[in-house]
Amino acid sequence: QQQVKQSPQSLIVQKGGIPIINCAYENTAFDYFPWYQQFPGKGPALLIAIRPDVSEKKEGRFTISFNKSAKQFSLHIMDSQPGDSATYFCAASRDSDKLIFGTGTRLQVFP
Amino acid sequence: ETGVTQTPRHLVMGMTNKKSLKCEQHLGHNAMYWYKQSAKKPLELMFVYNFKEQTENNSVPSRFSPECPNSSHLFLHLHTLQPEDSALYLCASSQQKGDGYTFGSGTRLTVV
Numbered sequence: 233q234q235q236v237k238q239s240p241q242s243l244i245v246q247k248g249g250i251p252i253i254n255c256a257y258e259n260t261a262f263d264y265f266p267w268y269q270q271f272p273g274k275g276p277a278l279l280i281a282i283r284p285d286v287s288e289k290k291e292g293r294f295t296i297s298f299n300k301s302a303k304q305f306s307l308h309i310m311d312s313q314p315g316d317s318a319t320y321f322c323a324a325s326r327d328s329d330k331l332i333f334g335t336g337t338r339l340q341v342f343p
Numbered sequence: 344e345t346g347v348t349q350t351p352r353h354l355v356m357g358m359t360n361k362k363s364l365k366c367e368q369h370l371g372h373n374a375m376y377w378y379k380q381s382a383k384k385p386l387e388l389m390f391v392y393n394f395k396e397q398t399e400n401n402s403v404p405s406r407f408s409p410e411c412p413n414s415s416h417l418f419l420h421l422h423t424l425q426p427e428d429s430a431l432y433l434c435a436s437s438q439q440k441g442d443g444y445t446f447g448s449g450t451r452l453t454v455v
């Protein structure tokens with residue numbers, strides 16, 4: 233059973249655009265929501281994470297928006313650059329249990 | 344390097360071979376994980392070790408056998424694999440279960 237649903241599967245934007253990747257979860261007990269970035273030939277790397285006590289978190293050009301009532305969270309990339317081209321994974325966990333990952337979104341940013 | 348080192352980076356093996364994947368971390372983390380990454384599928388958790396003890400086996404076939412001799416090292420022993428086992432095998436560690444994971448670069452396994 234897929235507990236974290238991620239969309240879209242792929243995304244193409246031009247440089248400077250604001251790609252948005254969405255995730256929805258089912259388990260209301262989840263209390264930790266990280267995003268990972270994976271470049272070809274590399275393992276995923278932690279990008280930014282949020283806990284449900286806040287609705288938004290920014291780190292540089294990356295922002296997580298969190299909607300607890302809708303059980304959704306999203307990643308926004310401001311002023312996207314070709315170097316942001318990668319696959320992005322959302323994830324969720326509860327009570328320090330293992331992470332459950334989404335299916336990934338392949339982002340391409342063209343110059 | 345992320346602090347989690349996986350060897351080898353690439354492995355081609357026949358279905359009758361026995362091989363092992365190695366993962367090493369010197370981050371002082373207490374939890375280590377094996378994940379399987381196949382195209383167009385979510386990351387599949389295989390095994391979880393917490394303080395060297397296996398705490399989860401996610402219904403993984405017995406042809407995959409993990410070993411965690413200490414908190415810094417994790418192995419995945421492979422034998423009589425099938426072509427559908429071809430994938431990227433990722434090792435990760437975290438200070439404790441549920442914290443942000445640090446992943447290695449993975450081992451690209453091809454079973455022929």
